[in-house]
Amino acid sequence: MRCFGANTLDRPDSRRGGALLFSLIVVMTVSLLSLGLLQLTNSLGRRQKYSVEDKRAFYVAEAGLAEAYYGLSTGGTGDVGSITAPVTLGGGLVWVEATEEENGNLRLTSNGLHGAGRSTLEIVVEPIEEPFGIFSDGPIEISEPVLIDGYDSDASPYDEQVVLGKLTVDPVYPYLHDDTGNQILFYEGLFYRYQRSEGNVYRFDAVLDHTAHPELGIEHDDFIDDWCGLFCGDFDDHEYESVLTYFAGIPQVVVEDPEAEPTGPASELGPTTGGGGLVGSNGSITLSDPTDSGVEIFGDLAPGPGEEATVGESVLHTGEILARAEPLVLAPVSVPDVELLPGFIHDSAIVRILPPADIGYESIEVRGDSQVTLQGPGTLVVNDFTLRDGATLLIENDGGSVNVYVLNSVDFRSGSRIDVTSQDPSKLSIQVAGPDRSVTLAGQSLFHGMVYAPESEVSIGDAFEIFGSLAAGRLVLAPGARLHFDSGTLGDSGAVPLPKLVGWRIDEVPTAIKQRTDPFKLLDLDEDDLLALGEEVESESWEVEIDLFDASWIWQGKYEGPIEDWQPTTYRAKVKKINAPQENAEDWRIDARWKDGAGAIVTFNGPLSGFPASEILAVYEWNVTGPGETT
Secondary structure, three states, X not given: OOOOOOOHHHOHHHHXXXXXXXXXXXXXXXXXXXXXXXXXXXXXXXXXXXXXHHHHHHHHHHHHHHHHHHHHHHOOOOOEOOOOOOEEEOOEEEEEEEEEOOOOOEEEEEEEEEOOEEEEEEEEEEOOOOOOOEEEOOOEEEOOOEEEEEEOOOOOOHHHHOOOEEEEOOOOOOOOEEEOOOOEEEEOOEEEEEEEEEOOEEEEEEEEOHHHOHHHOOOOHHHHOOOOOOOOOOOOHHHHHHHHHHHHOOOOOOOOOOOOOOOOOOOOOOOOOOOOEEEEEOOOEEEOOOOOOOEEEOEEEEOOOOOOEEEOOOOEEOOOEOOOOOOOOOOOOOOOOOOEEOOEEEOOOOOXXXXXXXXXXXXXXXXXXXXXXXXXXXXXXXXXXXXXXXXEEEEEOOOOOEEEEEEEEEEEOOOOEEEEOOOOHHHEEEEEOOOOOEEEEOOEEEEEEEEEEEEEEEEEOOOEEEEEEEEEEEEEEOOOEEEEEEHHHXXXXXXXXXXXXXXXXXXXXXXXXXXXXXXXXXXXXXXXXXXXXXXXOOOOOXXXXXXXXXXXXXXXXXXXXXXXXXXXXXXXXXXXXXXXXOOOOOOOEEEEEEEOOOOOEEEEEEEHHHOOOOEEOEEEEEEEEOOOOOO
């Protein structure tokens, strides 16, 4: 009998083991696929979350840039917070760092963090120089009758900003017209509504410059060419009705006592706005009026660093005296690359027209009874520019800006005439390049524009009336000169103009903040300890009230603000109040020495809270220190 052993292939346990192995492989494969899908889903979720947070961080960084950019217009540095003390916005953090580049541009780098989001943005801006007003690099000395004031060309023409003025007319002026019934005076191309007249002196409260109002339909030639007066020729009753209608729309200033002096400025040198002027220098400013003939500055004086502004007793000055912290650096004139053609002399009765173009001449000389017309838009480059007695230069810049660059000399003589068709000062400039050039502007003109000769002496005649700005290496003003600074370029709030945007980009996020974690934990900050974007720090400074007086103890205004920001000036002063920023504030210290109202020298060294109310004639020492500071 043959005995057979068990066949292993037919055993049930073997078959079950193979199926288990196959099932295990399938389960592991499905698990790995599930794990991969889960990781992919989580990764996509994180990416989506990071994308949303990065977008929020982008908006936060963009808001920081806007805050820094507009802060530059109010004297800010461009910095907003810092990495150790950022500002908050919508649950995120932002700070902006300002870096000056070699070419003078400013780079603003804004870092925004929101949740796990990060964003870094940059803009490059080109600063715009602050308006210099009537400026001289050297000292300014005025001792003859001169009027300097200001206006805003963005608001209205200069003459319409004149208030309660006094005008003395020349009775032999050929086109003088006095409508006593309506109390309207026409004199030297302007209409005045006056309140009363005394001989040749008129007190007025409104002025109309018809050239600035084409809607009135009054043409310049309507009356200028009429030898017999205003109403002889083309100027008719219908046009005069438009004048009366214009004045009817301007409320009259009510003067309760007709015999009383008007409360507004009454200049001896003609109409004035009574304010808004700016006279600056990198040296000292000295105003005197030894003959009491009328030195009138309606505006601020800005002497150079460490320099003084001295105002004589008989000088009429209505503004403040604020010394510059740093010298004002006048940029050199950059002359366009224009080929110079041979020069010419024009002495013909036929008008020579220089059409809109960029053109240059070796020299231009216009002789008596001849006229050259310069049309805009265009640029004129010339070595020597001369207008002799009787010559006329007509600048037609109402159709586009005209910029005149002079390489050597300007000689507009007193018998010449310069007419300008646009009253927008931004559309006309005379710029003189190079040092020690000869610049004489004595011709008759209502010059609406900029005169810029930063390295040369500029002489201004009594008939060359400037509406705009003037910068010179040295300034010489003839008796009777009238200069009107246009503050329109300062903007609506009197701030520094916004800088020009040069470039923008998204930058790489710094390594220090790349980690995608809560920004407050990352930077170890408490949100309650931080300021919000745009929030101002409460002042810890002690506030002071100081009345300012001239040499005759006539009140000239006052200073109210942080005591450490008050700079002793040539004004006499009276300290009225010193207030702590809040109750139980830590006291400051002051070390001061001054001459009081009786002429005695007074010294005080001690806590600011104990500083006495004092009259101050002159300050010899004035040091204010806060807690933890040293003198």
